[in-house]
Amino acid sequence: MPAQLSADIVVIGSGIVGALAARRLAQQGASVLILEAGPRLESARIVAAFRNSPLKGNWMAPYPPSPWAPHPIYVPKDNGYLKQAGPYPYPAEYIRAVGGTTWHWAAQAWRLVPNDVRIKSLYGVGVDWPLTYEELDPWYQEAEEILGVAGADNTGSPRQHPFPMEPVAEPWSMRRFRERLAPAYPVVANTVARNSRGYDGRPACVGNNSCQPICPVNAQYLGINAVEAAEAAGAKLVPNAVVYRIEHDAKGRIAALHYYAPDKSEHRVTGKTFILAANGIESPKLLLLSASSKYPNGLANSSGMVGRHLMDHPSTSLTFYADEELWLGRGPQSPSSINTLRDGAFRSQHAPYRLDFTNISQVYGVTNDLIKEGVYGAEFEKQLRWRAARQVNVKNVLEVLPNPDNRIALSAEKDAMGIPKPEAHYAIDDYTRRAAEVSKADFARIAELMGGTGLRYSAEGQFANNQHITGTMSMGNDPASSVVDAFGRTHDHENLFVCSTGVMPTAATMNSTLTAVALALRTAEHILPAKQARAATAHAGREADLA
Amino acid sequence: MNAPIRCIPLLALIGLLVATPASAADNTDAALLQRGQYLATAGDCVACHTAPGGKPYAGGLTVPTPIGNIIATNITPSTTAGIGHYTEQQFRDTLRRGIRADGRRLYPAMPYTSYAQLTDDDVHALYAYFMHGVAPVDSKPAPTRLPFPFNIRLSMAAWNLLFLDSKPFTPDPAKGAAWNRGAYLVRGLAHCSTCHTPRNLLMAEQSSRELAGGMVGSWSAPNITSDANSGIGGWSEQDLVDYLRLGHARGRAQAAGPMAEAVEHSLQHLEPADLQAIATYLKTVPAQHDPADTRPVDNWGVAFDGIADQRGTALPDDGEQWSGAQLYDAHCASCHQASGEGSFDGGLPPLFHNTATGRADTANLVLVILDGIRWQTGDSGVRMPGFAHALSDHQVANLANYLTLHYGNPAARITATQVANLRAGGAPSHLVALARLAMVVVVVLILAIIVLWRRRKRRRTSSGRA
Incomplete structure (x- = not known):
């Protein structure tokens, strides 16, 4: 048995959120240990596997799950890891590996809009956050400067300081959307952790259009960059360490973590402070798994809210042919969107949404369509060229309200390590469905303005999952209805913090990563204030002494 | 304070x-x-x-x-x-x-x-x-x-x-003002010869071989004389001005290592007339030919797709077993493209018709693969990632040989040992030992001269007596 591990701070999970909290704490001089259930991946191998694969549209293909730390796979068939209790499926995708799920994200690094944190007070729906947008602003800024965020100013999210970078060059297709939809719909550059110029040693985007499943040049910030930065700051990382139990002492403080190595050998890790950052599904799973006689419903769960308020951003969409050649596929996959519907008085009636344009090359999809339609020969080539040049897609990104019935629970089924699998209970309510209905008028108007033909709406009542796992460990001031406080500290355990998209009490209309990173940096500051600030205080003290 | x-x-x-x-x-x-x-x-x-x-x-x-x-x-x-x-x-x-x-x-x-x-x-x-x-x-x-x-x-x-x-500097009245300005800058202030002129055993520039190519640490500063094959004889003055101002001349070469620093800190900031003058002068520097350069170093190779026939072949688990094409696919092709042609605007350079792959001396190619290229222009930067942490010596050699074979000078071969040396900062210099040896020789010579002189003096004295 190897020597017992111990550190000031022990972080469970090496995704972008946990790794950036770890980095900040390590920079302040704390000894930091990161436990990651999955293996280390090698970027070049992922790139080579993707380039060598005929399944370009399957973004999980280059990330096969490890036997000891499985993650959900749905193509070619469901591997049965994330159980679905219904009534509506919640087919989340995530990656259990060093660096986490941002190995394959579209680098969308959005802020909330200010009213997102007050929807109960303003619109009588959902809940209010225990902090204000203004309190979040400096943490957003810090996160944006670490990630290297490029963006436009007119997305509805005010800021005190400029973006680290100007927006990424606008692809032709998005320019044409912007020009033709004005003034009815302002189309603006997305806020992305993607370089529009060299930044922090990483190059500018060169437009490979494979952000998902892998940015081959690291122009977009990846969780692995956060991990490497944390390691450079002194944090130690143990891969393939599947934490299966959090151990508490008699007073309810967390004393240790227990993990399995792939050979199922058991290891115990002690520490002073613990950060749970294993994503919005694996984190509540671990809290529920750690039930004891003192905490029979699981840790941090005196409210019974662990795993509850599961949210995402469901989408419906419209695909059509524009009346001009737009050739999607040049530049990043998701460059531009419409942000004017993210907030408004209508939020008392239906969900707000963003309208997002894909810029993913249509060649692969159209090829499959044509084969299915039985088109071949010269006609195939003609049709492929015509359709790939003109086919476009607009989707909504809908808010889902927190509902305790939507939740992650423990399944009776176990994985290969004997650990219960997570089980999703989920439904999409009328508040969200009404917005999907309303947005159809936007879809139709957009198609009209683009001279659209061959309109294909997504199937009635069918929503695409956007993998923005939110809720499940919501923050709030009231320990009876929330899991963590405004600083991410669990109400029940003084030295257990949660850094995750799971702490977001509402989902709003934007990808959740940047908000989770901002909250995690704020949590790290709360655990161990930055030296700069402390040094300044100390310095002021010395000068006062001299005077 | x-x-x-x-x-x-x-x-x-x-x-x-x-x-x-x-x-x-x-x-x-x-x-x-x-x-x-x-x-x-x-x-x-x-x-x-x-x-x-x-x-x-x-x-x-x-x-x-x-x-x-x-x-x-x-x-x-x-x-x-x-x-x-x-x-x-x-x-x-x-x-x-x-x-x-x-x-x-x-x-x-x-x-x-x-x-x-x-x-x-x-x-x-x-x-x-x-x-x-x-x-x-x-x-x-x-x-x-x-x-x-x-x-x-x-x-x-x-x-x-x-x-x-x-x-x-004394201007040559037989040449124009631009030539004289260029000569003044190249030989004087811009001190091009410091790197580009080979040095003798005592580290002095060999004036007879002005700008024939020298060493800067492990980097080789290429021949920039007017020789058509080894130097810049085939470049137009505009190519030279572009290179000095932008750090690259399309279809020819790009600055890396110490030259990228020179462009970043110095050359890109010079007035157009001065860059033009430098180009004018360089075109007249007497040619220094290296017989190893059997054609212009920026004129090797063609577009070649070595990846297509790898498709469907599973990647070996052991990265050391990856072929040059597989390494190229994983590390290079996303920017330089499957056939090495780079981007349409030359911003991501082609790998053929490129001095990086066309030289018999492959040190710079290996160093660029290891260290990448990083430098800043006014509003943007040039940033090729380095692969020192991602690739072993064997992999770098394998990849570099793939590049020279298909896109460059096929006679240029690289071994893993050479890569290891370059990674470690270059082969150790024997200059200190040589200098010490030279000093011993000099001391022995001086002693010998003294002895001879005394003998002669004695002889002369004795003959005088006679």
Whole structure:
């Protein structure tokens, strides 16, 4: 048995959120240990596997799950890891590996809009956050400067300081959307952790259009960059360490973590402070798994809210042919969107949404369509060229309200390590469905303005999952209805913090990563204030002494 | 705090400029400082005299040379740590004769053999700039400590007798103004020969082989004479101007390593007329031909897709077993494209018709794969990632051989041992041992001469007696 591990701070999970909290704490001089259930991946191998694969549209293909730390796979068939209790499926995708799920994200690094944190007070729906947008602003800024965020100013999210970078060059297709939809719909550059110029040693985007499943040049910030930065700051990382139990002492403080190595050998890790950052599904799973006689419903769960308020951003969409050649596929996959519907008085009636344009090359999809339609020969080539040049897609990104019935629970089924699998209970309510209905008028108007033909709406009542796992460990001031406080500290355990998209009490209309990173940096500051600030205080003290 | 005091010379000067009504003198002073700054940029003083992340001109950069590490000095106007106490005469002697204010000799890592060409006017402007345009920094970098015999700075006096031509530049009336300006910049201020002219055993530039190619650490500074194959004979003047200004000439070459630094800190900031002058002069530098270059080094290779027939083949688990094509697919093809053609606008360069793959000497190719290219232009930057951490010596050699075979000079081969050497900072130099050996030889010679002389004297004396 190897020597017992111990550190000031022990972080469970090496995704972008946990790794950036770890980095900040390590920079302040704390000894930091990161436990990651999955293996280390090698970027070049992922790139080579993707380039060598005929399944370009399957973004999980280059990330096969490890036997000891499985993650959900749905193509070619469901591997049965994330159980679905219904009534509506919640087919989340995530990656259990060093660096986490941002190995394959579209680098969308959005802020909330200010009213997102007050929807109960303003619109009588959902809940209010225990902090204000203004309190979040400096943490957003810090996160944006670490990630290297490029963006436009007119997305509805005010800021005190400029973006680290100007927006990424606008692809032709998005320019044409912007020009033709004005003034009815302002189309603006997305806020992305993607370089529009060299930044922090990483190059500018060169437009490979494979952000998902892998940015081959690291122009977009990846969780692995956060991990490497944390390691450079002194944090130690143990891969393939599947934490299966959090151990508490008699007073309810967390004393240790227990993990399995792939050979199922058991290891115990002690520490002073613990950060749970294993994503919005694996984190509540671990809290529920750690039930004891003192905490029979699981840790941090005196409210019974662990795993509850599961949210995402469901989408419906419209695909059509524009009346001009737009050739999607040049530049990043998701460059531009419409942000004017993210907030408004209508939020008392239906969900707000963003309208997002894909810029993913249509060649692969159209090829499959044509084969299915039985088109071949010269006609195939003609049709492929015509359709790939003109086919476009607009989707909504809908808010889902927190509902305790939507939740992650423990399944009776176990994985290969004997650990219960997570089980999703989920439904999409009328508040969200009404917005999907309303947005159809936007879809139709957009198609009209683009001279659209061959309109294909997504199937009635069918929503695409956007993998923005939110809720499940919501923050709030009231320990009876929330899991963590405004600083991410669990109400029940003084030295257990949660850094995750799971702490977001509402989902709003934007990808959740940047908000989770901002909250995690704020949590790290709360655990161990930055030296700069402390040094300044100390310095002021010395000068006062001299005077 | 002494920060305010440090700023006094500059403030005093600015004060002077502001206080007196606009006059020719003011304009001259401001113009003089501006010219001095421009000349300091053209001379790329910052390249050596500023440490990475350090204050401008405060020194501290370690310059590796075959005789040991030389640490660049503080050349800010600090009177305690820099050159604030230098008179203009002392400054001039330093630049042109390699003699410091304290009378000690500089090592020729400081290109005073080039700066010897500087006109009095330019030295005057540089002096004004370094005294009044640069913020003083009161910290002294560690002193240079070279091994014996090079620690005896006086030895440089003898070296200078042999190798220093201290005559300032004299224009050639037979050539045009542009040529003369170019010659002045290339031979003098821009000190191109410091890197691009090969050196003899005593580290002096071989004037007979001007710009025929030299070494900068492990990097090789290529032949930039007018030879059509080995040099830049096939380049147009516009190609040369593009290269100096943009860091690349389309379909020919791009700056990396120390040359990228020269473009970043110096060349890209030069006036168009000066770049044009440099190009004019370079095109006339006598050709130096290397028989190994059987065709122009930027004229090898064609577009070639070595990846397509790898498709469907599973990648070996062991990365050491990956073929050159598989390594290329994983690390290079996303930017340089499957056939090595680069991007449509040349922003991501093609790998064929590129001196990076066309040279018989592959050191630079290997170093670029290991270290990448990183430098900043005004509004953007050039950033090729390095792969030192991702690729083993064997993989780098495998990949580089794939590149030279298909896109470059197929005769250029690279071994893993060569890669390991370059990764470790280059092959060790024997210069110190050679110099020590030479000293023993010299001492033996001197003793022999003394003995001979005495014998002769004795003989002469005895014959006189006779």
